[in-house]
Amino acid sequence: MATKIAPLSGFPEYLPAQRMIEQQFIAKITRTFELYGFAPIETRAVEPLETLLSKGETSKEVYVLRRLQADPNDASDASLGLHFDLTVPFARYVVENAGKLQFPFRRYQIQKVWRGERPQEGRYREFTQADIDIVDRDTLGFQADIELPLVIGDALSSLPIPPVTIQVNNRKLVEGFLRGVGVPDTAAAMRAIDKLDKVGPAAAGDLIMATAGATDAQAKACLALAEISAPDAGFADAVRALGVSDPLLDEGLEELVRVVDAAAAHRPGLVVAQLKIARGLDYYTGTVYETVMKGYERSGSITSGGRYDNLASSGAERFPGNGLSIGLSRILGILFGAGALTASRQVPTCVLVAVVDEESRTASNQIAAALRARDIAAEVSPEAAKFGKQIRYADRRGIPFVWFPGADGAADEVKDIRSGDQVAADAGTWAPPADDLYPQITLA
């Protein structure tokens, strides 16, 4: 078939070496999630439009489906769209399967999502997220708020990426503070604080006054709060020094201290209390998280989430949750874009078994089978060409070893084509150095 070549903006595709890097990232993230007892689910790619639009603010970004030969009188497909995150489908899944799940339910989900964004630099229309959430019936213990950033910290530190800092705040703390200083519209003030990094403190202060009905003094107090940042519970003293008092503020302070203290004990430097982090979305009700990668702070958050006291509901039943989402495609996009990640080879193959002549191909196949039986990836040369050509086949793919079957009873030999070293070897016992068994990923 003749095939049209059509790169599509916003739909990144990787070459095999990059896909191997992505796979290793997914495997490491998955294993960390499982070590903490999170169970896997996948949800279908589509949801009814009604479900997708229940959040109300992303309607522009949804891809709607239609069967090419749909019967105009058949409405069965008419209302399906591709999911744009993993939280909305998860909420639906929890309600749908509530009778079959054990609560609290700890799940992870690593899947593609789609957004019908206009194509532009750095905006993906298809990308992969890796989410963990803990959800319970009626009430969810605060333990979840403390544990989740530690799981994410372990997952990210298992990857060959620069060190990360998880920035934590608490919506109760901010809401209580805003009430305490008497800001009329606290939600508007929070949205203005969320824009602080983009517009700077002067404009953010103006925005607080304009949209939240705050006085100049109140706006200044908001900005003073937003400036506070500390790697330990010392942030609480800085907040109290601002002289604002409110019961919700106290509750938020106490919660945030618990998160920061536990994280400092688990992995010093992982978590920072960052009081300007507000997360734009209205449904967060307590702890909120963002994450930056050292040296790539300007690329924005690579992991975000927080506590929502009403992830889903069904009749009188309510499911509070807390969740964090790793932006896997964003991390890879940043590091691939910087040329910072490389794989040691383009194929999984560790050994190319040479073929002396077509008559003895079976002997080469048997050598490869013996290597595979001991978990060493091996392929057999497609051609009984001159050995120089077979070595080039390996070299072009980065395969480190070429195996030469011994002729007439002579021992087999294996050559490290990087060093040129060639030694006698037996396919039933030989093993490569541990670093050569799988492709190695390196961060520049």
Place this chain on the structure above:
Amino acid sequence: MATKIAPLSGFPEYLPAQRMIEQQFIAKITRTFELYGFAPIETRAVEPLETLLSKGETSKEVYVLRRLQADPNDASDASLGLHFDLTVPFARYVVENAGKLQFPFRRYQIQKVWRGERPQEGRYREFTQADIDIVDRDTLGFQADIELPLVIGDALSSLPIPPVTIQVNNRKLVEGFLRGVGVPDTAAAMRAIDKLDKVGPAAAGDLIMATAGATDAQAKACLALAEISAPDAGFADAVRALGVSDPLLDEGLEELVRVVDAAAAHRPGLVVAQLKIARGLDYYTGTVYETVMKGYERSGSITSGGRYDNLASSGAERFPGNGLSIGLSRILGILFGAGALTASRQVPTCVLVAVVDEESRTASNQIAAALRARDIAAEVSPEAAKFGKQIRYADRRGIPFVWFPGADGAADEVKDIRSGDQVAADAGTWAPPADDLYPQITLA
């Protein structure tokens, strides 16, 4: 947010235990593919409609995308659809990246595909396929035809599923035979033979006469060929005994003998020459494969594919290939439907660490961290409830071990809640039996 509960026909979703089974299947298939040196790719979920429809025969099944808030004057998204298999996107990917790939290119690809089928029993609208293909420029050695069923055989035999038989035929053999007996329309005859299992020999014979312009004697010869089946090269004698001669028939016979002989040497019983296998699709040009699972033959083929001398082309350049696709969702659908696959637990967790009281939760966290550091999945009880309740938490999820932190300097103890055995243990050295480390999948 209030969430609508909406199961959708054709979009299967699994509970966590089933998803763990699917993940283990994918991991085992992946590792086999890698052991043979196949490199991974993923392609975007969408292709231009023009690419999707280039095969011409699946136009009814394509899901077309539209941005919900699309500008009617902006045609940029108007022509995108979800891929319905992995072969069409792979052909496009090969042409698009030909300058960056090494040929012969061995790739695997495990992804979801979508088909806008009308909902009906056993038809999926979203399902997962696991494909391997070998593609080359200009010509592809016959070695690929021999190797691919061995890879698939190894992959399937690594799974906890019933034994499989790969049924192999060769389109040159059939085409040559049809020419040799003088059937006027060989393509029509092949399509009729493809229906043999569905309609029976009498109706198939009538169909050959009606659609291929064959005489009664010619139709009988076709059916005699289609009846031939053998686990070894003996099928060739049976074909020759029919007294038909044609150069293309000889070429096909020789090729099929090579495939069957090599497979018999690799894994006796894996491959059977089955001369009624024709594969409906016109683009196959040589070896073709289907696969049945013992005891589930009536559920149809779980792995199909074959040689296509023109997978893709670009100007004067041609890319012949050979590929096989494992229908992962189909296999799981069959076995889940029969209640034949079970997981030993619903969560990855091996150990639940009990919490004595909230004051000592940190001690429980440290025990869990010590277990995780040695790759033992552990979660900490969400509540410092009575131990009986904490044990029930583990029991309801199938977690085999509960860990009790020692109070006041006493040793920790770990209980196997299935046997009730409880022993003193140290989180830095204790290990579960190997079978309990990960969830075990069992075939009934």
